[in-house]
Structures are given as structure tokens and as C-alpha cells.
Amino acid sequence: MKWEAKIIKHRGESRIAVHFEKNADLIARIKQIDGSRWSQTLKVWHLPDSEQNRERFGLVLLGATLPSDEGIIQIEKFKQYLRSKRYSESTIVTYSEALKSFFVFYNTKAIAAISNEDVITYNNEYILKNKLSASYQNQIVNAIKLYFKTIKNTKIEIDKIHRPKRAKVLPNVLSKEEVKLILSVLTNKKHKTMLSLIYACGLRRSELLELTFESIQSDRKLLIIKQSKGKKDRIVPLSDKIIEMLREYYKEYLPKKWLFEGQQKETKYSDRSLEEVLKKSIRLAKINKPVTLHWLRHSYATHLLESGTDLRYIQELLGHNSSKTTEIYTHVSTKSLQNIKSPFDDL
Numbered sequence: 001m002k003w004e005a006k007i008i009k010h011r012g013e014s015r016i017a018v019h020f021e022k023n024a025d026l027i028a029r030i031k032q033i034d035g036s037r038w039s040q041t042l043k044v045w046h047l048p049d050s051e052q053n054r055e056r057f058g059l060v061l062l063g064a065t066l067p068s069d070e071g072i073i074q075i076e077k078f079k080q081y082l083r084s085k086r087y088s089e090s091t092i093v094t095y096s097e098a099l100k101s102f103f104v105f106y107n108t109k110a111i112a113a114i115s116n117e118d119v120i121t122y123n124n125e126y127i128l129k130n131k132l133s134a135s136y137q138n139q140i141v142n143a144i145k146l147y148f149k150t151i152k153n154t155k156i157e158i159d160k161i162h163r164p165k166r167a168k169v170l171p172n173v174l175s176k177e178e179v180k181l182i183l184s185v186l187t188n189k190k191h192k193t194m195l196s197l198i199y200a201c202g203l204r205r206s207e208l209l210e211l212t213f214e215s216i217q218s219d220r221k222l223l224i225i226k227q228s229k230g231k232k233d234r235i236v237p238l239s240d241k242i243i244e245m246l247r248e249y250y251k252e253y254l255p256k257k258w259l260f261e262g263q264q265k266e267t268k269y270s271d272r273s274l275e276e277v278l279k280k281s282i283r284l285a286k287i288n289k290p291v292t293l294h295w296l297r298h299s300y301a302t303h304l305l306e307s308g309t310d311l312r313y314i315q316e317l318l319g320h321n322s323s324k325t326t327e328i329y330t331h332v333s334t335k336s337l338q339n340i341k342s343p344f345d346d347l
Contacts, residue, residue, distance in 0.1 A: 007049055010039065014049040017042070028093040032136050038272060070111055071103035078147050086231065098136075098143035101126075115155040119144060123164075134164040171298040173332050178287060179299055185284035191277045193249040194260055194269070198293060200242040202300035202318055204229065205293045209268055211259040218243050225319070234319045301329045 008017045020026060027045070030036050035048040067075065075096055082092045105122050106114055119141075127137045141163050148156045174182070179199055186192040198208055207228050215224050221243065223236045238246075255261045260269040274293065282291050297318070304314050315326040 008042075008046065010042070010046055015046040016049050017044045017046045019044055024093060028090075028097050032094075032097075032139070034133055040272060040276070066107065067100055067103035068107045071100070071107060074111060074147075074151075075100055075103065078150065081150050082146075094139055095143040095146065098139045099147050102140060102144060111151075112153050113155065116157055116160050119156075119161055134167065137164045138166075170332050171302070171328060172289075172291075172295045173302045174289075174291065174295055174299045176299075176303060178285075179296070181285045182278075182281045182287065182291070186277075186281050188277075189249050189252055190260065191281070193245050194274060195278065195281065195296065196245060197242060199296040199300050200239060201236040202297045202304075203236075204297060205271060205274060209258070209260065209271065209274065212257065213255075213259065215259065216243075216246065218246075228319055230319070230321065232319055234316065236317055298329070298332075301326070302332055305329050305333045 006017055008015050010017075018030065030045050030047070033047055036045060037047075038045055066072070078099060079092055079096050082095060087095070102122060103111070105126050106118060109118070122140075123137060126132075127140070141161060144156075145158050145161055148154055148158055183192060183196055183199070186195065194208060197203060198205070201223050203225070207225050210226070210228075211223075215226070216222075216238070217224065218238070221238045221240070223238050225234050225236060227233065253261075255265075257266040258268045261267055262269050262273065278291065278293055282289075301314055301318055304317070305311065311323065311326055311330070314329070315323050318326060320326045
């Protein structure tokens with residue numbers, strides 16, 4: 001694979017730019033590195049210019065080492081297994097690339113001889129040594145556990161493979177005033193409707209972009225979200241205000257297939273373009289926070305909780321499998337906290 005890497009200045013910051021012919025596997029691997037970005041202007045992927053990235057660049061990104069022949073065959077079989085189980089293509093890329101990284105590390109060892117001790121060694125000598133993230137390590141563990149479930153005659157004891165300890169990170173939440181400001185500064189009706197719908201219904205980015213006309217049941221005031229994360233369908237209520245906004249949007253743009261289309265009719269609006277819409281609104285609103293699209297979903301859930309909506313309903317609206325996932329919003333809701341009187345006030 002032909003590639004070229006060099007240090008560049010991008011928006012006044014030193015970055016590592018990587019030029020290569022379009023390749024899904026390499027793109028997936030670059031995305032896994034913290035701080036990776038695609039520059040629409042430069043048409044290049046770029047990463048933070050850190051010592052860690054410079055040191056691990058050849059190993060992590062460029063695949064200078066390959067798995068053994070046995071490993072290559074097993075990765076292809078693993079992909080076939082995942083497709084037969086109807087995993088999404090993005091998940092298949094993530095898992096197969098994670099497994100490939102593991103097999104590269106043990107490219108001189110027979111797969112049947114790999115043990116739990118080898119997994120621990122890999123975590124210490126590759127993941128931790130190269131300062132890779134806990135989320136990347138978790139992807140590796142998911143891939144290893146799933147792969148070794150599919151084969152026989154192995155030394156691996158799947159239940160004894162441990163995961164990295166999860167950091168207890170609270171979701172980022174905007175105030176209602178900040179959300180209102182972000183939405184109000186947009187004059188383009190399509191852009192405003194997209195961001196409004198994400199907040200109004202607590203949508204993931206991919207869920208918004210997959211919407212069609214059949215998704216909207218205005219007579220029942222419902223939004224039908226099909227085959228979202230975990231291959232689940234769910235129903236979310238639509239307010240009169242968002243229904244009216246959707247009608248005005250439709251009259252102006254007349255989309256043919258997808259609810260939100262790109263410049264070419266019947267083509268889906270792109271992830272990157274949607275991110276640029278948010279960046280523009282944040283800039284215009286003069287909000288000095290690293291807001292992402294997912295912040296709008298977090299804000300939807302938190303604002304529902306603060307208005308008295310039962311946590312069980314919020315779990316259904318967000319499509320969470322476990323109530324524990326939804327309970328994290330109780331830690332960022334300020335309604336109860338504001339009623340607590342500090343003992344300092346009595347001094």
C-alpha cells in the first residue's frame with residue numbers, strides 16, 4: 001500500500017498528515033487513534049503530533065508487520081462468521097482489525113497455542129507500552145473473546161479474559177439555553193432541522209442519517225427508528241413543533257429517498273457534512289466547548305430527567321439495553337443538586 005506521512009501545520013497546530021489511496025481498513029485503524037481527524041479542505045487524515053504517535057506510527061497505522069498465513073485465513077473466516085451473524089460492516093471492520101492487531105503480535109505462534117497469559121502479555125507489551133486507549137483495548141478484548149468462541153482446540157479460557165477498568169466519565173450536557181442558541185444561529189433550514197431533530201428525539205448521528213419518509217408518522221406524532229444500534233427498532237414521540245419544522249423543511253427541499261439528502265438527490269447526507277454543520281453553529285453561537293453531536297443526545301436525556309420523566313421511559317426512548325446505562329444521567333442532572341443547601345451557608 002502506498003502512503004506518505006509528514007508533519008504539517010493545520011489551523012496553527014502541528015499535526016501528522018497521512019496521505020494514502022482510499023482504504024477502508026486503514027481508515028478504520030486511523031479512527032481508533034485519539035484525536036484523529038479528516039480535513040475536508042486538505043483531503044487528508046491527520047493526527048496529533050505527539051511522541052507517542054511518532055513512535056507507534058509505523059506499527060499502529062501502516063501495518064509494517066503482517067499476521068501469519070494462518071492468521072490471515074482465520075481473520076477472513078472471522079469476517080464471514082460476523083457477516084453470517086448480521087453484524088454491521090463498521091463493526092466487522094472494527095473487530096477484524098482488532099483481531100488482526102493481536103495476530104500480528106503473535107505472528108510466529110500457532111493460534112491453537114495462544115493462552116490467557118499471552119493476552120495479558122499483549123496488553124502490557126503492546127497496548128500499555130504504546131499508550132493506546134482503554135476503549136481500544138476493550139475492542140481488542142471483544143474481538144478476541146468473540147473469535148475464540150468460534151473455534152475449537154484452544155488454550156484460551158474465554159471467561160477469564162479480563163477487560164480494562166472503565167473510567168467513570170460523566171456525559172457532557174448542554175443547558176437548554178445553550179441548545180436554543182446553537183439551533184437559533186442557523187439560517188439554513190435543512191441544517192437547523194437536522195440538529196433540532198437530534199435534540200428533539202435524542203437521536204444518534206447514524207439514526208438521523210438513516211431516516212426516510214416512512215420513519216415519520218405525523219398523524220400519530222411518532223418517529224420510527226429502524227434497526228439502530230444492536231439491530232433494534234424503537235419509537236420516539238414527535239412534538240407538534242418539530243412536526244411543523246419537518247413540514248416546512250420538506251416543502252423547501254423535496255427530498256426523494258432519504259429524509260436528509262446530500263447535494264445529489266437520493267444520496268444520504270454525509271457524516272462529515274453533519275459534523276461541519278454543528279461546528280459552524282458552535283462557532284456562530286460563540287460557545288467555547290468541544291461540543292459533539294452526541295452532546296445533543298445526552299442533553300435530551302438529561303433535560304427529560306430534570307423535567308420529571310421516569311428513568312424507565314428515558315431508557316426506552318434512547319434504546320438502551322440496560323437501565324445502568326441510562327442511570328448515568330442522574331449524575332449530571334442539576335435539579336436535585338440545586339435544592340441541596342451547603343453547610344457553609346450556616347456558618
